[in-house]
Amino acid sequence: MAAPDSGDRPNEAGIIETQALTRSFGDLTALDAVSLQVRPGEIFGLIGPNGAGKSTLIKMLTTLLPPTSGTARVAGFDVVRQPAKVRAHIGYVPQLLSADGALTAYENLLVSARLYLVPPAQRAVRIEAALKLMDLEDAAQRLVSGFSGGMIRRLEIAQSMIHEPAVLFMDEPTVGLDPVARRAVWDHVRQLRANLGTTILITTHLMDEADELCDRIGVLHAGRLEEVGAPQELKARIGPEATLDDVFAHVTGTEITTAGSYRDVRQTRASARAHS
Incomplete structure (x- = not known):
């Protein structure tokens, strides 16, 4: 797929950068002065209890929610002053179901190609x-309403990548999936990074997912970024036999709380979203 025009090439010094990024809702501070740098080409995970600010941070980085104060740049562009540039260089896979069950996989991708302004002459090739x-060639002409949860998620990732963005945001990418489907999604996420050099930021409640998939992890608690490091580094700070569950409990003081048909996926994700 074609690269952005030379004038729109992302500045990759820190492909995601925030400085004292804050978001308040009245008297509630959902995100409190978060400063973060994500390196080009890495898979970065955000973990934390419900209400920690993970989804709020994702919304600000994807220009869906303006910050109260502080700054953020994604792919070299300011999320407040250059939101259109940011959106042109990112993909977003939300918690809530984004694939249309009444359409085929091919039709869903065609809609995404149009929304992302992929030139008509390139759409078929990109799809x-x-x-x-995403290993969906054999299912291209099937209605998505008959897909399993894992197939739906792979389609949604394909939709978000149709324009080859520099950065992909994934909010709870495997919520509601069984272990086999989850690992299939992990494999495809790794393929995206290997094949396209995509930088990927995910939020997750699954410690095995964060441990196995992410190069580095940030731990959010009560709106603040408390720890950042590689999984092994974070575990070593706790003790030689520590797990990421131990890291989570140590930093947040709480225990972790966390596939089915199209309808099951929709209900599960809606429930997860309501409590994030």
Whole structure:
């Protein structure tokens, strides 16, 4: 897929950068002075209890929610002053179901290609490439309402990547999936990074997902970024036999709380979203 024009190439010194990023809702501070740098090409995970600010941070970085104060740049562009530039360089896979069950996989991807302004002459090639990358070639003409949870998630990732963005945001990417489907999604996320050099930021409640998939992890608690480091580094700070569950409990003082048909996926994600 074509790269952005030379004038729109992302500044990759820190492909995601925030400085004292804050978001308040009245007297509630949902995100409190978060400063973060995500390196180009890494898979960065955000963990934390419900209400820690993970989804709020994602919304600000994807220009869906303006910050109360502080700054953020994604792919070299300011999320407040250059929101259109940011959106042109990112993909977003939300918790809530984004694939249309009344359409086929191919039709869903065609809609995404149009929304992302992929030139008409390139759409068929990009759709075929996305289907192949996500192992959905044989399901291209099937209605999504008959897909399993794992297939739906792979389609949604394909939709978000149809324009080859520099950064992909994934909010609880495997919520509601069984262990086999979860690992399939992990494999495809790794493929995106290997094949396209995509920088990926995910939020997750699953410590095995964060441990296995992420190069570095940030621990959010009560709106503040308390720890950042590679999984092994964070575990070593607690003790030689520590797990990420131990890191989570140590930093937040709480225990972790956390596939099915199209309808099951929709209900599960809606429930997860309501409590994030």
